[in-house]
Amino acid sequence: MLAIGMMSGTSLDGIDVALVEISDKKEASIRVSLLDFVTYPYQEKTVARIRDAMSLKHSNVLLICQLNVELGKLYGKAAKQMMEKHDLSGADIAYIANHGQTIYHDPTSEFPSTFQIGESAEITEITGVKTLSNFREADIAAGGQGAPIVPFTEYQLYHSSEKDRILVNIGGIANLTILARDGNLSSIIAFDTGPGNMMIDAAMQKFYQKKYDDAGKIAASGKVNQPLLNELMDHPYLSQQYPKTTGREMFGEEMTEALFQAYHLLPEDWVATFTAFTAKSLCQAFATFSKQHLEVIVAGGGAYNKTLMDWIRLESQCDVLTQEALGYSSEAKEAIAMAVLGKYTLEHTANNVPSATGARHAVILGKITDVR
Ligand SMILES: Nc1ncnc2c1ncn2[C@@H]1O[C@H](COP(=O)(O)OP(=O)(O)OP(=O)(O)O)[C@@H](O)[C@H]1O
Numbered sequence: 001m002l003a004i005g006m007m008s009g010t011s012l013d014g015i016d017v018a019l020v021e022i023s024d025k026k027e028a029s030i031r032v033s034l035l036d037f038v039t040y041p042y043q044e045k046t047v048a049r050i051r052d053a054m055s056l057k058h059s060n061v062l063l064i065c066q067l068n069v070e071l072g073k074l075y076g077k078a079a080k081q082m083m084e085k086h087d088l089s090g091a092d093i094a095y096i097a098n099h100g101q102t103i104y105h106d107p108t109s110e111f112p113s114t115f116q117i118g119e120s121a122e123i124t125e126i127t128g129v130k131t132l133s134n135f136r137e138a139d140i141a142a143g144g145q146g147a148p149i150v151p152f153t154e155y156q157l158y159h160s161s162e163k164d165r166i167l168v169n170i171g172g173i174a175n176l177t178i179l180a181r182d183g184n185l186s187s188i189i190a191f192d193t194g195p196g197n198m199m200i201d202a203a204m205q206k207f208y209q210k211k212y213d214d215a216g217k218i219a220a221s222g223k224v225n226q227p228l229l230n231e232l233m234d235h236p237y238l239s240q241q242y243p244k245t246t247g248r249e250m251f252g253e254e255m256t257e258a259l260f261q262a263y264h265l266l267p268e269d270w271v272a273t274f275t276a277f278t279a280k281s282l283c284q285a286f287a288t289f290s291k292q293h294l295e296v297i298v299a300g301g302g303a304y305n306k307t308l309m310d311w312i313r314l315e316s317q318c319d320v321l322t323q324e325a326l327g328y329s330s331e332a333k334e335a336i337a338m339a340v341l342g343k344y345t346l347e348h349t350a351n352n353v354p355s356a357t358g359a360r361h362a363v364i365l366g367k368i369t370d371v372r
């Protein structure tokens with residue numbers, strides 16, 4: 001069957017849309033092939049509204065109320081464009097699985113919560129396709145952090161009985177999933193390691209008015225500021241035990257702005273130091289894991305940052321591949337994962353990983369907005 005998976009992550013770059021063919025019977029292992037992938041960038045004004053909605057200082061309930069519908073319409077249009085590109089109608093697509101935009105992630109407070117917006121009813125109205133959404137709430141209700149949710153799909157698609165695999169995603173935030181070759185779904189270790197591109201992008205925006213450090217060229221031209229890197233590596237999040245997940249609330253504008261006030265560095269040195277922080281915090285998270293039989297596979301936009309990848313190789317002393325080396329796509333991975341999660345939701349099959357999220361038990365993630 002054909003399905004569409006959509007991801008709009010913490011980097012706020014846009015809407016990733018994957019058109020996939022997915023095995024339609026319950027089988028021992030799910031098969032999925034990517035037919036097409038497009039990123040529809042958010043316009044500047046949309047990014048500004050999402051940033052405001054996320055900010056405890058600037059957010060307000062009217063903004064969130066409207067943005068939920070505004071994003072729902074954008075997601076609907078993005079899916080529809082993909083369908084039109086392939087001459088597909090609503091009846092040709094089994095379902096759309098949409099992550100939505102995380103507006104706030106607060107998994108450890110008195111009322112653990114996480115909030116993804118982008119109204120599903122709008123998506124279904126525009127496309128005529130059943131939409132699956134809200135993939136995090138059931139796990140939160142079961143005492144988990146509601147993240148990470150991708151490890152379930154990584155186990156289905158990447159588990160190997162010959163190699164230990166560490167799957168890394170470097171988006172706005174960086175996360176990893178450890179798939180031991182003798183492990184199973186319930187022994188998965190997965191957590192966010194800290195910032196991915198988020199702080200690098202903030203420095204690029206501030207000093208170069210660019211969205212990101214293309215291929216890591218600026219980082220390569222800068223010098224890592226050791227005192228700042230030491231301070232960053234002392235961040236309490238890094239020494240927390242998993243389950244742990246984080247977001248823009250911790251490593252976003254508030255943190256980078258405070259650093260820009262406190263330190264005076266050359267622009268390229270900011271970019272180099274934040275790049276080193278991402279590499280070092282990521283590698284520290286698996287430093288004690290045995291390197292024999294180990295394969296580290298990186299996905300997310302950060303895989304295209306050559307300097308970051310070089311520094312991860314240097315710091316970890318591991319074989320570090322990208323999804324492309326396995327014949328997959330670094331940028332499409334999370335959107336494909338949404339489609340895979342959606343398949344299990346439709347089949348009423350539990351699809352969280354309690355060992356990763358901290359949930360008390362397995363649950364079926366997601367809600368369904370159906371067509372007539
Ligand atoms: N050519 C490139 N060179 C360097 N960095 C790049 C390049 N292309 C993309 N990136 C980085 O990747 C980011 C987007 O990554 P991605 O789409 O994986 O993030 P996301 O899905 O929004 O985040 P998350 O996975 O944390 O939710 C950009 O913001 C940019 O920093």
Ligand SMILES: CC(=O)N[C@H]1[C@@H]2OC[C@@H](O2)[C@@H](O)[C@@H]1O[C@H](C)C(=O)O
Binds near residue numbers: 010114146151173247
């Ligand atoms: C709450 C939230 O949106 N978390 C995202 C974010 O982006 C990366 C990292 O932080 C990860 O925990 C998660 O996304 C992926 C898709 C996940 O849940 O597996």
